[in-house]
Amino acid sequence: MATKSTSRHSPRFRCAECGWATVKWVGRCGECQAWGTVAEAGGTAAPRTAPAQVLRPATPIAEVDLTTAAARPTGVAEFDRVLGGGLVPGAVVLVAGEPGIGKSTLLLDVAARAARQGAATLYVSGEESAAQVRARADRIDALADTLYLAAETDLATVLGHVEGTAPELLIVDSVQTIASADVEGQAGNVSQVREVAASLIRMAKDRGIAMLLVGHVTKDGSIAGPRVLEHLVDVVVQFEGDRHSRLRLVRAVKNRYGPTDEVGCFDLSEAGIIGLADPSGLFLSHRVTAVAGTCVTVTLEGRRPLVTEVQALVAPSTLPSPRRTSSGLDASRLAMVIAVLDKRAGAPVGAQDIFAATVGGVRLTEPAADLALVCALASSVLDRPLPVDVVAIGEVGLAGEVRRATGIGRRLAEAARLGFRHAVVPKGSRADSPVPDNLDVIEVGNVAEAIETMRRLAVVQGTPALARDSA
Numbered sequence: 001m002a003t004k005s006t007s008r009h010s011p012r013f014r015c016a017e018c019g020w021a022t023v024k025w026v027g028r029c030g031e032c033q034a035w036g037t038v039a040e041a042g043g044t045a046a047p048r049t050a051p052a053q054v055l056r057p058a059t060p061i062a063e064v065d066l067t068t069a070a071a072r073p074t075g076v077a078e079f080d081r082v083l084g085g086g087l088v089p090g091a092v093v094l095v096a097g098e099p100g101i102g103k104s105t106l107l108l109d110v111a112a113r114a115a116r117q118g119a120a121t122l123y124v125s126g127e128e129s130a131a132q133v134r135a136r137a138d139r140i141d142a143l144a145d146t147l148y149l150a151a152e153t154d155l156a157t158v159l160g161h162v163e164g165t166a167p168e169l170l171i172v173d174s175v176q177t178i179a180s181a182d183v184e185g186q187a188g189n190v191s192q193v194r195e196v197a198a199s200l201i202r203m204a205k206d207r208g209i210a211m212l213l214v215g216h217v218t219k220d221g222s223i224a225g226p227r228v229l230e231h232l233v234d235v236v237v238q239f240e241g242d243r244h245s246r247l248r249l250v251r252a253v254k255n256r257y258g259p260t261d262e263v264g265c266f267d268l269s270e271a272g273i274i275g276l277a278d279p280s281g282l283f284l285s286h287r288v289t290a291v292a293g294t295c296v297t298v299t300l301e302g303r304r305p306l307v308t309e310v311q312a313l314v315a316p317s318t319l320p321s322p323r324r325t326s327s328g329l330d331a332s333r334l335a336m337v338i339a340v341l342d343k344r345a346g347a348p349v350g351a352q353d354i355f356a357a358t359v360g361g362v363r364l365t366e367p368a369a370d371l372a373l374v375c376a377l378a379s380s381v382l383d384r385p386l387p388v389d390v391v392a393i394g395e396v397g398l399a400g401e402v403r404r405a406t407g408i409g410r411r412l413a414e415a416a417r418l419g420f421r422h423a424v425v426p427k428g429s430r431a432d433s434p435v436p437d438n439l440d441v442i443e444v445g446n447v448a449e450a451i452e453t454m455r456r457l458a459v460v461q462g463t464p465a466l467a468r469d470s471a
Contacts, residue, residue, distance in 0.1 A: 014041040015029040015031060015470065016033065017029065017032050017037045017190075018032040021041070023374050026038055040113045041247060057058035062141060068208075069257070071086035071087060071258075071360075072087050072111060074086055074467060075116075076109060076115060077275050078275030079106065079264055081235060081262050083254075084257045084404070085257075085258060088234075088257050089210075090210065091204075091211070091234045092200075093233065093235040093237060094215050094223070094230065095107065095213065095237045095330065096214075096223045096230065096236065096237070096239065098239070102241075102268045103173075105140060106250075106273045107173065107214065108123065108133070108136060109273060110171075113271070118146070120169075122148045122161060122162065122167035122171070123150070124151075124158055124171065125151045125152075126151070126172070127173060127177050129151050130151040132148075133149055133151070136138075137266065139271070139398055141271075142272075147341040153179060159203060165291050168209060171211070172211075174214035178192075178322065180192060180196055183195045197232055208210055211301040217318040233254075234255075236254040237251070240363065245361040247265065247268075247362075248273065249266075249268065249363075252397035252471050261302040280307045280418055284307060284309045284359060285309055285311075290385035290388055292379050292380055292383050293313055293376055293385075294376055295310050295375040295386055296390065296392070297393055299367065299411075303407075306414075308362055309360075310356065310358060310373050310376045312376035313356070314349060314380040319353075322352055322354070322355055323349055324338070325354070325355045325356070327357035327358065327372070329364055330365060333370070334354070334373065337374055338354060338377070339394055340400055340447060341374060343400075344359050344446070345378075347377070347378060347449050347451075348381065349372070349381060352381075367395035368411075369426065371394035371396060373445075374451075375392045379451075386457065387458070389450050390421075390422040390424065391420050391424070392423075393405050393412075393423065394426040394450075400448070402426040404432065405425075405426070409433025412435060416439040418434035421439065422439075422457060423440070425441055425444075427445045428443070
């Protein structure tokens with residue numbers, strides 16, 4: 001009997017990031033693999049929950065009312081695209097991104113548009129004063145009669161504002177700046193963030209209030225605070241973009257009400273943040289003459305095709321270990337493509353410094369951009385520029401083969417719409433989808449065929465570099 005009591009009251013240790021529990025201390029969490037986050041949570045007895053009286057009986061699934069989960073547009077079309085149609089009453093959206101990337105500007109615009117549609121909206125600012133938020137609202141024309149503003153950092157006061165205004169939309173900027181007097185520690189620590197988020201989410205669910213929470217990010221770009229925060233919310237939206245560029249991309253990395261593969265494009269300017277319904281062409285250098293080391297591809301962000309330019313520079317290395325630098329491209333994917341070129345196509349790239357980047361600050365993560373990277377690298381090595389009206393789409397395997405990409409029809413249609421005349425694609429792509437009449441589709445089976453096709457296209461176009469080589 002004593003042994004059973006000791007085991008029930010044995011100390012437990014819990015991870016501060018994800019909540020994983022264990023009976024003994026470990027240096028690394030067994031769930032999220034974080035180091036130094038496991039601490040003793042106290043030796044409390046295991047709770048036993050007794051059955052409670054059911055107030056609302058279970059309903060057959062076919063009789064559940066769907067109107068309560070209908071999304072309401074925010075008025076910002078690109079943001080609605082990412083959310084899956086708009087905001088659902090009672091939904092909690094976590095918006096994360098680096099400081100100064102445009103989160104507050106976008107959410108203030110969303111708040112003003114919702115208020116103009118007749119929805120009472122409460123904007124709680126914990127980082128800026130009310131005057132600072134008002135100045136931004138004047139600049140981006142985000143003033144409305146039913147848009148209420150409160151600059152508070154106390155959780156109880158924020159809940160009091162919600163009681164007084166009864167909003168349909170609540171925006172908290174940011175969750176790391178709000179603190180609860182019932183929890184020890186300063187605002188932003190793990191316990192405070194967990195308690196504040198849980199209280200706000202519980203209130204939003206009970207009252208059917210759509211809520212947008214702004215979250216800080218760490219140095220590596222992940223959302224700051226406990227990982228349990230991402231599990232509590234319904235939608236997690238991530239802001240991306242170069243701070244030195246006006247282009248901003250918004251992705252949904254978690255969405256209980258819509259797809260997680262959509263992306264919204266925005267232009268951040270002094271007049272505010274504006275959605276870009278047709279971003280194709282923003283990721284091109286708009287060059288008139290052909291330049292060696294560049295190739296255009298068509299990537300799919302969700303169901304949206306985006307034309308993107310890949311640039312590569314191959315130069316002799318003076319170091320024992322050649323440099324491999326990438327911007328906007330996966331470094332491991334670049335290393336794999338270089339190895340395939342060296343081994344399967346005999347390209348002299350192993351001992352060269354290689355720099356690869358995308359244009360416009362976009363990040364390419366899908367394998368369908370491999371073929372464009374191969375063409376860009378080969379073009380730089382041979383100093384033979386590809387024509388400006390050529391796109392390359394396809395995945396490259398370790399054996400040097402070129403594999404088919406998904407959504408090839410939409411990619412080719414977008415390329416033809418923007419005036420491209422030649423498309424280098426994997427073999428068998430013609431059978432997957434119809435080909436536009438004004439597009440010359442060339443199928444290749446491996447990287448060697450792709451390089452040979454690049455040479456032939458340069459001959460057809462009569463580029464100066466190839467004319468010199470022929471002479």
